[in-house]
Amino acid sequence: MMNFISSFSLITQLDPTDYVGFSFFVSGMAMLAASVFFFLSLGSFEKKWRTSILVSGLITFIAAVHYFYMRDYWAEYADSPTFFRYVDWVLTVPLMCVEFYLILKVAGAKKSLMWRLILFSVVMLVTGYVGEAINRDNAWLWGLISGIAYFAIVYEIWLGQAKKLAREAGGAVLSAHKVLCWFVLVGWAIYPVGYMAGTPGWYEGIFGGLNLDVIYNLGDAVNKIGFGLVIYNLAIIASSKEVV
Ligand SMILES: *C/C=C(C)/C=C/C=C(C)/C=C/C1=C(C)CCCC1(C)C
Numbered sequence: 001m002m003n004f005i006s007s008f009s010l011i012t013q014l015d016p017t018d019y020v021g022f023s024f025f026v027s028g029m030a031m032l033a034a035s036v037f038f039f040l041s042l043g044s045f046e047k048k049w050r051t052s053i054l055v056s057g058l059i060t061f062i063a064a065v066h067y068f069y070m071r072d073y074w075a076e077y078a079d080s081p082t083f084f085r086y087v088d089w090v091l092t093v094p095l096m097c098v099e100f101y102l103i104l105k106v107a108g109a110k111k112s113l114m115w116r117l118i119l120f121s122v123v124m125l126v127t128g129y130v131g132e133a134i135n136r137d138n139a140w141l142w143g144l145i146s147g148i149a150y151f152a153i154v155y156e157i158w159l160g161q162a163k164k165l166a167r168e169a170g171g172a173v174l175s176a177h178k179v180l181c182w183f184v185l186v187g188w189a190i191y192p193v194g195y196m197a198g199t200p201g202w203y204e205g206i207f208g209g210l211n212l213d214v215i216y217n218l219g220d221a222v223n224k225i226g227f228g229l230v231i232y233n234l235a236i237i238a239s240s241k242e243v244v
Pocket of ligand 1: 089092093124127129143144188189191195220224
């Protein structure tokens with residue numbers, strides 16, 4: 001009977017022992033819950049913080065929608081949904097760059113800072129996609145270029161203009177900026193590990209035993225929800241003081 005039903009059903013069954021599929025499932029649910037949380041909290045903040053919270057919710061919501069699709073893709077084909085993974089990232093990572101700009105606006109951040117971060121992030125992702133999907137034989141080289149763009153982002157926020165603005169803003173903005181910087185340096189470093197686990201190269205012996213999708217799914221949940229919560233916390237503190 002079960003087989004009869006599943007042969008006609010529109011969705012493929014996710015095997016409960018399939019831990020990769022499970023990580024897609026859990027990550028998607030966590031991201032959906034976070035979106036509901038951010039959207040419903042919108043009313044409790046002063047106007048100037050609402051855009052930041054809205055963007056936090058959009059980041060997790062865009063990811064959740066992609067995760068539901070990627071979960072089914074995995075269940076159906078037992079293959080990495082590489083294309084949709086990168087579509088998700090190319091929408092959400094620039095939005096994370098926008099978050100830096102939004103919180104630093106109080107110190108006079110210019111749009112050029114935002115566009116610079118977005119440009120670096122797009123270079124990082126496009127070259128990563130080429131290495132993973134198009135030119136896998138040279139994955140190490142594309143990964144290296146991608147890594148340089150990643151470090152350009154790290155430099156900009158840790159030591160560059162963004163850091164200077166955060167220092168000028170001081171207080172809760174500076175603290176939030178610091179935590180976001182750690183997310184980018186440590187949390188985002190999860191991704192190159194996933195990349196090395198899933199592409200051919202000299203590093204295969206080191207990371208080859210790990211599963212690319214599990215690592216990416218973990219990274220997304222930690223970073224997207226974590227980023228949102230840092231912004232949420234900042235908005236709470238700033239709204240209650242009515243200054244900053
Ligand atoms: C929500 C999604 C996020 C925060 C995705 C971040 C992705 C990265 C930081 C990816 C970085 C990569 C490298 C630094 C080198 C290898 C290729 C990538 C694209 C995996």
